[in-house]
Amino acid sequence: xxxxxxxxxxxxxxxxxxxxxxxxxxxxxxxxxxxxxxxxxxxxxxxxxxxxxxxxxxxxxxxxxxxxxxxxxxxxxxxxxxxxxxxxxxxxxxxxxxxxxxxxxxxxxxxxxxxxxxxxxxxxxxxxxxxxxxxxxxxxxxxxxxxxxxxxxxxxxxxxxxxxxxxxxxxxxxxxxxxxxxxxxxxxxxxxxxxxxxxxxxxxxxxxxxxxxxxxxxxxxx
Amino acid sequence: xxxxxxxxxxxxxxxxxxxxxxxxxxxxxxxxxxxxxxxxxxxxxxxxxxxxxxxxxxxxxxxxxxxxxxxxxxxxxxxxxxxxxxxxxxxxxxxxxxxxxxxxxxxxxxxxxxxxxxxxxxxxxxxxxxxxxxxxxxxxxxxxxxxxxxxxxxxxxxxxxxxxxxxxxxxxxxxxxxxxxxxxxxxxxxxxxxxxxxxxxxxxxxxxxxxxxxxxxxx
Numbered sequence: 001x002x003x004x005x006x007x008x009x010x011x012x013x014x015x016x017x018x019x020x021x022x023x024x025x026x027x028x029x030x031x032x033x034x035x036x037x038x039x040x041x042x043x044x045x046x047x048x049x050x051x052x053x054x055x056x057x058x059x060x061x062x063x064x065x066x067x068x069x070x071x072x073x074x075x076x077x078x079x080x081x082x083x084x085x086x087x088x089x090x091x092x093x094x095x096x097x098x099x100x101x102x103x104x105x106x107x108x109x110x111x112x113x114x115x116x117x118x119x120x121x122x123x124x125x126x127x128x129x130x131x132x133x134x135x136x137x138x139x140x141x142x143x144x145x146x147x148x149x150x151x152x153x154x155x156x157x158x159x160x161x162x163x164x165x166x167x168x169x170x171x172x173x174x175x176x177x178x179x180x181x182x183x184x185x186x187x188x189x190x191x192x193x194x195x196x197x198x199x200x201x202x203x204x205x206x207x208x209x210x211x212x213x214x215x216x217x218x219x220x221x222x
Numbered sequence: 223x224x225x226x227x228x229x230x231x232x233x234x235x236x237x238x239x240x241x242x243x244x245x246x247x248x249x250x251x252x253x254x255x256x257x258x259x260x261x262x263x264x265x266x267x268x269x270x271x272x273x274x275x276x277x278x279x280x281x282x283x284x285x286x287x288x289x290x291x292x293x294x295x296x297x298x299x300x301x302x303x304x305x306x307x308x309x310x311x312x313x314x315x316x317x318x319x320x321x322x323x324x325x326x327x328x329x330x331x332x333x334x335x336x337x338x339x340x341x342x343x344x345x346x347x348x349x350x351x352x353x354x355x356x357x358x359x360x361x362x363x364x365x366x367x368x369x370x371x372x373x374x375x376x377x378x379x380x381x382x383x384x385x386x387x388x389x390x391x392x393x394x395x396x397x398x399x400x401x402x403x404x405x406x407x408x409x410x411x412x413x414x415x416x417x418x419x420x421x422x423x424x425x426x427x428x429x430x431x432x433x434x435x436x437x438x439x440x441x
Contacts, residue, residue: 005299068429069421070377073391077414080398084411165285169384176288189296197292201283 011188012195022178023199026164029092029174030207033099033160038153040100041107045145046137048108049115059108066105072166074098079170091172098167099160106156107149114149115141147218154211158204165200175199226409230397234413237393238420244307244379244389248314249372255315256322261352263327274323281320287381289313294385310382318375325367329360363439369432373425380421391417 012019046052047059066074078094089097118141126136165176173181179196183189259274281289290313297304297312304312333356341351383392394417398408 064426064429065418065422068373068425069418070380072377072380072383073414073417073421076391076395077411077418080395080408080410081414082411084408162285165287166381168287176285176291180291183291183295187299189299193288193292193296196288197280197284200285200288201280204283 005190007191008188009191011186012191015182018178018182019175019195019199022173022175023203025173025178026161026175026199026203029095029099029164029167029172030157030161030203032096033103033164034157034207036096036100037103037107037156037160040104041111041153041156042142044104044108045111045115045149048112063105063108066102067109071098071102071163072169074102075166075169091167091170094170095164095167095172095174099163102163103156103160106159107153110149110152110156111145113152114145117148118144143218147215147220150211150215150218154208154215157207157211161204161207162200226401226405230401230409230413231416233397234390234393234416234420237388237390240307240387240393241376241379241389242424244310244314244382244387245372245376248311248318248379249375251311251315252318252375253322253368255319257326259319259323260326260330261357263323264330264352264356265348278320278323281316282324284317286313286317286378287384289317290381290385306382306385306387310379310385310387314375314378314382317378318371321371321374322368325364325371326360328367329364330356332363333359366432366436366439369428369435373428373432376425376428377421390420 044059044063047055048063050056075094075098078089078098079091082089122140122144123136126140127133131139164174167174168177168180171177176196179192183192186192259277263271263274263278265271284292290310293304293313293316294306294309297309337359338351338356341355342348346355379389380391382389383395386392388396394413398410398413402408
């Protein structure tokens with residue numbers, strides 16, 4: 001290797017349990033962030049697309065603010081700012097909340113665009129068959145919009161996975177935090193960065209495959 | 223105004239200047255490198271294309287924080303010693319150049335291949351045809367994603383705080399810690415709200431412009 005650096009893959013093997021714990025926390029955070037983000041995104045997308053008075057501009061402003069400020073600073077605000085208002089949350093809660101809110105903001109835009117992209121004649125046809133507006137939305141508009149939204153929702157999901165690494169700032173022991181702690185005590189940089197990088201690339205490949213499977217299951221019949 | 227505000231605000235403003243400097247340096251480097259890589263992706267050299275695709279997939283696929291740590295902790299072990307600021311600039315450039323390369327490739331691909339063929343048939347070289355015919359048309363499509371990338375890049379500079387770079391977030395964090403030591407009150411709410419507001423004020427014009435250009439592109 002040169003520079004007097006000796007590779008020692010055994011170190012990674014010896015610390016595999018800690019790394020696996022970190023991996024599990026990363027998966028848990030990402031899972032909560034993606035699922036919560038999609039739920040909030042559908043809700044926000046509906047409020048925005050149907051221009052619900054008062055609420056829609058409010059949602060738009062919140063979404064705009066969250067998308068225009070860094071997730072990293074949002075985490076700091078939640079963890080170090082809110083306690084002053086008496087709202088003290090453990091690191092895990094802050095991490096999950098930050099990812100849900102952030103993902104929800106991006107997914108609100110994703111679902112708004114998707115709902116607005118559904119051609120009007122679909123819902124008109126359903127209306128003229130005698131379905132009520134809510135039923136039209138549930139049975140016609142939303143299923144079509146969900147399919148339109150899939151690619152951008154997948155992007156947001158992968159960004160949520162990457163964003164989970166920022167919880168290191170509040171010492172939540174997810175994968176990046178765990179790995180960086182091991183690096184700071186051992187200086188086994190190359191072995192650990194290799195494992196860390198490979199883990200994220202595999203996780204995001206797995207996540208996009210999962211989303212593609214969902215897209216496939218949702219695909220138009222025929 | 224409480225007496226703690228002016229010195230903290232001044233300290234944070236100095237941090238904001240470092241944030242802007244970091245964003246500017248990595249932005250210029252990333253755009254230059256990214257456009258070159260994106261253009262090379264449009265050539266017919268298979269080996270070169272595979273190497274660049276690997277570069278793009280790698281740096282686009284990793285969390286930015288991991289890339290910054292890599293530049294800060296792994297490169298020194300390979301004999302490249304960088305300050306926190308330099309490591310952050312290198313990390314941001316690796317990531318943003320990969321995103322730019324992908325954007326450029328997409329924008330060029332959206333221009334009908336006939337444009338290139340006609341230009342070549344008229345006697346333009348590859349560089350002339352690309353630079354004078356294809357790229358100017360691709361630029362219109364390239365602008366919105368590039369503005370979005372700049373916003374993400376400015377957001378990304380806040381991660382440099384983790385390398386000890388005294389940019390806006392780190393300056394705010396240190397101010398808050400100092401206030402705890404001095405007076406027992408972190409003022410975290412006001413300070414981190416101010417950081418959010420500062421990022422909003424810097425980035426909002428960029429996102430607004432990007433949205434306008436995108437809408438014009440669609441109509």
